[in-house]
Amino acid sequence: MNVDVPCPAVSILLVEDDEKTVSYIEKFFEKSHIRITSACHGAYGQELAESGSWDCIILDRRLPGIDGLTILTHLRAKNIQTPVLFLTTMDGIHDRVRGLRSGGDDYLVKPFALTELSARIESLLRRHKEPLNTTRLVFEDVEIDLLNREVWRAGSKLYIQPQELKLLEYFMRNPFALLSREMLLQAVWEIDFPIHTNLVETHISRLRERLGRHASPLIHTVKGQGYMLRNQ
Template identity: 50%
Template sequence: MKILLVEDDAVTRDYVESGLIGAGHLVDAAEEGVDGLTLASRGTYDAIILDRMLPGMDGLAVLKAVRAAGNTTPVLFLTAIGGVDDRVEGLEAGADDYLVKPFAFSELAARLTAILRRPAMMSEQTKLCVGDLEMDLVRRTVTRAGIQIDLLPKEFALLEYFMRSEGRVLSKTMLLEHVWDFNFDPRTSVVETHISRLRAKIDKPFETDLLHTIKNVGYTLRA
């Protein structure tokens, strides 16, 4: 899944982001409400994790703006504001769930799974397609020309990022930031290693290649 995390506390943000990435998800993170709203407006996300106490524009205002724009992406409030009236206010504004800090990551993950399981609340996009390559985001399966391809969690996350960015050239730095912890040493060969493994699974057994190297720039996935 691709998740937007809007949290101004660096410790909490890093904790949640690391947990989500470790679970194989793609994560975009923002510290301020306005930045979070901008990302939510420009990107396609499966879920949004939103703090209420944000600098510049509070989380409740962000949520109302997201819903006013017709965006139905599931939203989970993650906040220290835990009064009954506050929870009711958040849910009535359009939040799908409300988790009060302090919290366990396992509960956060379970709540995310629960809200995504609700048919009426799920993101409209459940499948990604590039040529004859298909990814089912609900079943977590990948096929090409009808043949199932087994991917490891990180390979799945890497391919999902490529498919969501079809035709765009993605640099090594962009891949490190979106698929791996951005603190990875840029000199690491982890990207090249995973690209090679991914090619062996989605390209090598087939007649045409989808994953292309743009010399000295990066990589792109296109039919």
């Protein structure tokens, strides 16, 4: 999200108990049209999350009083669907999967780059505003026609196998999110138990070929962690 370009006011709730992190985020966004309201205690954060109208919530997992996972569970139980981005030091695959399966929309591990946090917020806001019955997905110069199950890049139609298309669709619904191998197996192949297979690696290699080896790369490998759809 380019903070120097005027945009409609965005209101974000930051539930974080580390004062340096709060100051770090607030200063980055202070010149933008983004309003940051912070809470340093879990109970107060939950109260604000339930009573306020927010475009997005940035939520730490470890908080005094009530932990972030419990806060999110309460929100979703009350059918409060505000996009939630976890910002935490809990970086295990199990932690990521649990956070996302509990209703989190994205998961960013500390230490983090403010530019990545900004890009992820932009992605969450864009996805949240998309109509549920949207018939196409677009990222950079790639477009998926969901009705006809067709993929285009830079105006050229690509020939992609059904499972590769399903994988690409998942990436495009979660741009800038770090997706582990286990998360992809569960989402694309519905495999939610430990398994030794190269399904993910093979299909990502093929997908990269389909998208064009000599074109601008979009699917990036994050060594030891997973994959991310980003433009650079």
